[in-house]
Amino acid sequence: MSAGDIPAGGAAEATIARAAARAGHYRWLICGMLFAATAINYVDRQIIGVLKPVLQTDFAWSEMDYANIVFWFQTAYALGYLGFGRLTDKIGARLGYGLAMVIWTGAHMAHAAVRSLFGFNLVRFALGLGESGNFPAGLKAVADWFPKSERALATGIFNAGSNIGAIVTPLLVPAITLAWGWRAAFLITGLFSVVWLIVWLIVYRDPAKHRRVGAAELAYIRQDPEEQAQAPIKWRRLLPLRATWAFAIPKFLIDPIWWMLLFWLPDFFAKRHNLDLKSFGPPLVVVYVLSDVGSIAGGWLSSALLARGLPLHAARKHAMLICALAVTPIIFASYIDNLWLAVAVVGVAAAAHQGFSCNLLTMPSDIFPRVAVGSIVGIGGTAGAVGGMLMTKYAGWVLDSIGSYTPIFFVAGTVYLLALAILHLLSPRYAPAVIKEIA
Numbered sequence: 505m506s507a508g509d510i511p512a513g514g515a516a517e518a519t520i521a522r523a524a525a526r527a528g529h530y531r532w533l534i535c536g537m538l539f540a541a542t543a544i545n546y547v548d549r550q551i552i553g554v555l556k557p558v559l560q561t562d563f564a565w566s567e568m569d570y571a572n573i574v575f576w577f578q579t580a581y582a583l584g585y586l587g588f589g590r591l592t593d594k595i596g597a598r599l600g601y602g603l604a605m606v607i608w609t610g611a612h613m614a615h616a617a618v619r620s621l622f623g624f625n626l627v628r629f630a631l632g633l634g635e636s637g638n639f640p641a642g643l644k645a646v647a648d649w650f651p652k653s654e655r656a657l658a659t660g661i662f663n664a665g666s667n668i669g670a671i672v673t674p675l676l677v678p679a680i681t682l683a684w685g686w687r688a689a690f691l692i693t694g695l696f697s698v699v700w701l702i703v704w705l706i707v708y709r710d711p712a713k714h715r716r717v718g719a720a721e722l723a724y725i726r727q728d729p730e731e732q733a734q735a736p737i738k739w740r741r742l743l744p745l746r747a748t749w750a751f752a753i754p755k756f757l758i759d760p761i762w763w764m765l766l767f768w769l770p771d772f773f774a775k776r777h778n779l780d781l782k783s784f785g786p787p788l789v790v791v792y793v794l795s796d797v798g799s800i801a802g803g804w805l806s807s808a809l810l811a812r813g814l815p816l817h818a819a820r821k822h823a824m825l826i827c828a829l830a831v832t833p834i835i836f837a838s839y840i841d842n843l844w845l846a847v848a849v850v851g852v853a854a855a856a857h858q859g860f861s862c863n864l865l866t867m868p869s870d871i872f873p874r875v876a877v878g879s880i881v882g883i884g885g886t887a888g889a890v891g892g893m894l895m896t897k898y899a900g901w902v903l904d905s906i907g908s909y910t911p912i913f914f915v916a917g918t919v920y921l922l923a924l925a926i927l928h929l930l931s932p933r934y935a936p937a938v939i940k941e942i943a
Contacts, residue, residue, distance in 0.1 A: 512842030515682040530716045531649040531658075531725060537643045537704055538662035544696050545638045546669025546766070547676075548612040548631065549577070551693065552766040554648045554677045555686050557774055557781060559624075562686075568641045569621060571900025575768050575893055575927075580632030582889030588637035589882015590739070595877055597645040598708045600878070604637025605701045608943040613694035616687040638890075639865070647869040649711055651727045653810060655869050656820070659729035660862040662804020667796035668856065670766065680782045705767045724865065737939055738877045742883065746935040750930035751867050751880060752887040758864070759888025761831075762857055765791075770851070772909050777843045785845045792939035793853035797860045801829060802859025806866075816870060816936035820863045821924065827863075827876055830856035834915035838910040853916065859918055864927070872937045 552559070556570060565573075592600035611630035618624050642662055650658045680689040711717045711725055740746050773779045774785050802823055809819035834853035840846040868880040895915075902911050 526926055528712070530721065531711070534645060534649050534708065535658045535661050537700075538709065539644060539665040539668070540661055540706070541605070541666030542638060543669040543873045544583030544665075544700055545608070545635055546666045547673050547696070548608060548669075548695050549635055550670055550673045550766050551615075551677050551689060552577075554781075555681065555689070556767075556771055558681065558686055560728060561619060563624075566620065567904040568900045571896050573621070573624050574763075575630050575896045576630040577632040578763065578892045578896060579635045580629040582886045582893065584633040585640065585885030585889055588881045589640040589878045589880070589885065590720040590877035592637070592644045592882075593642045593737075596708075596710065597641045598646060598705070600637060600644065601641035601708075602701060604634050604641060605697055606634070607637070607702070608634025609694055609697035609701070611786060612697070614692055615690040620823045621699050630631075631758065636777065639885055640878045641778055643710075643865060643869065643881045644878045649725060651725055652816070652870060653807065656803040656806045656863055656866045657800075658803075659866050660800045660859075661861050662794045663803075663858065663862045663865065664799040666795070667792045667799060667854075670792035670795065671789050674770065674785040674846070681781065702785060737873070737879065739879060741882075741939050742879055745870055745937055745939070746930045747935075748793050748880060750927050751864065753930070754864055754927050755884040755888035756891040756927075757919040757923040758857065758860060758883075760891040761919065762854075762861070763892040763921070764895055764911060764912060764916065765854055765857075766907075767896075768912075773843075776838065776909070777818045777846065779843075787843065790844075790847050791854050795854040798827070798852075798855025799858035799862050801855075803862045803866075805859070806863050815933070818933070819935070820866065821928060822928075823863050824860050824920075824924050825858040827860035828924050830921050831860075834913050837913050838908060856920070860923075864923075867927075867931075867934070869933070871934050873939070876937075876939070877896065 549571060552573065561564065563569075579787060588600060591603075608631055611627050611634055614627045614630070615624070618627055643659065646655055646658050646662070676693070677689045680692055711722055716726075769791065770784050770788060773784045777787075779787065805826070806819045806823040809822055810816065814822070831853045833849050837846055837849050837853075840849060865881070868877045868884070872880050895912075898915075899912055902908070
């Protein structure tokens, strides 16, 4: 981190930046752990989409049966997101993340024992509860470990783990399934979580109490002005705020698109381009590699605009506008006969989603006090999961009754501009949230 990467403010800020560079960058190791956890999180959730053709044959699922399995995951995710957001604010990112990992790993590995549609609904519900803790805990950790000038980039990097997970899954899971069966795929991938949890509990502490963080780096992390609250904030004080809904409503609109890509993209390529378990891996890898680039590039872009002197709200929204426009060609994806052209269009849309999302995910730590970040992320995540539940039912109905992805992709191509317009209407200048009562 160079002095030019931090907001202008005189020699004191430059001195802090140089001192932080000499003291080391332990915060980026924490970011790497968040990246790894998010990758594991997405392997565990996406495996059902990759295995859909196999499981649908073995268990004779209809499209609506599969939609209901996804629906119960998202129902639990919605409930758990809200609860984990509040819990993480109380117990901190270290224990919050650890608890989430224990729950979702147990549920993920339990898939191997399931033999009925009801069983899949049950274990997916449990998986959703555990996985809902990933982003509240991760964003809480970012707020604790990074100054505002670096949060979008740090969020973009750890959010890019979702794309790595999505890249690994269509390569690893078919290979395991073809060699040992689909049940082994759940057991083997579950071991990654066990290793991560052990390392996490060893390396993570609050930066102020961490022996690997020197005074200079701690000063750099805490360079932003003191925040207004130091105690947990009740939901009843957060829910009436415009800033809360400036985050939650866009999450409600855009999160369902990522859910759709995650759970139905293998099926789209299988049906529209006649791919199977052995052949849809490379197209999915390309889509999610592009997503990875988009996640990091979206965070980098708003940080670069900040470094050039744009106000915080303008930097974030300019980046989101570019991303929203880049999604729109997905409307025509169903009409494209060439496989790799369709992959390019869907991949750019997925990249743009991730770029938009990483800037939106930074909003709670941009305008809310640190002790409220987990709760706000939980509220927004719940809104996004509810939107995902509605999209799941819509997708199941469309595919059972019409058999085409065109109506689904039309929704995907239009909601980002709407989400940005609502965000701007509710929070034009990213004014810090004013919370009059704390508890």
